[in-house]
Amino acid sequence: MSMVPNATSSGDEEETMGEILQKEKPSYEHGNALTHSGRYGRFTSGSERPPKSTSTRKKKSRPREISSRRPVPVGRERCLGIDSGVEHSRSVKKFDPRFEEHCGELREGHIERNYAFIQSLRASERKQLENAVKANPIDEEALGKLRSMEQDEVRRRAIERRRDIMKNFRKEEKEAVKRGKQPYFLKEKDIRKLEVKAKFDDLKKKGGIKKYIQKRRKRLTGKDRKLLPNRRPGPSTAPPDS
DSSP states (O other): OOHHHHHHHHHHHHHHHHHHHHHHSOOOGGGOOOEEEETTEEEESSSOOOOOOSEEOSSTTSOOEEOTTSOOOOHHHHHHTTTTTOOOOOOOOOOOGGGOGGGSOOOHHHHHHHTTHHHHHHHHHHHHHHHHHHHOTTOHHHHHHHHHHHHHHHHHHHHHHHHHHHHHHHHHHHHHHHTTOOOOOOOHHHHHHHHHHHHHHHHHHHTOHHHHHHHHHHHHHHHHHHHSOOOOOOTTTSOOOO
16 A cells, blocks of 8 residues: 555656656757857757868868769859859850850951941941041041041051962962972061062052152151250350350
8 A cells, every 4th residue: 555655656756857858858840949059159050050061171281172972063053153152243244156266267258258248338438538528627536537447448458468478378389289399388577578569569550659668768767867866055056145
């Protein structure tokens, strides 16, 4: 009879201790979090954890090593570096593949044939500018545009002349190699000599050699005059005192 109450009291004590432990036991369910402190500072267990580093290094002085098991991002994400942890601009730089160096070889002759209509537009625009300058010689804007178009025309003619020289030389050299001649590659100074010869041939056809020589002589004279030292008035050339 005396054992039953003792068993009941021990059971009550066990239930009481179980309830106390259950209350003191931390709960991680339903997003509950506990605050801890460690090597990463204070953080909460549960949804907020310290970020896991994708790279490791054995010593501080060594570079980080990224695990080869991690898949490499491809395509757009790889170009923008989204998965690398580095912030990049997501704006895509637009470019025209017809004029990009890494999109193939630039064929200027092919482009000029396809856009040959631009030459007629440029000629009509130049004629309009010449008429505007003739009507108003003080128009600085029209004068600047006309001068720029003339410089572009001279530059374009020089490029075409060089391209024709190289094309003709390659054609002649190819025929000579077929006959057993050793191949010869033009040097830059040889190309410049051929360019001068072709330029004088064009001027001879148009009858502008004399004018070109006069302009060149005038330009060289101006350069020589700039190189001459300025004369300073000496004691013999000083003006007399009044």
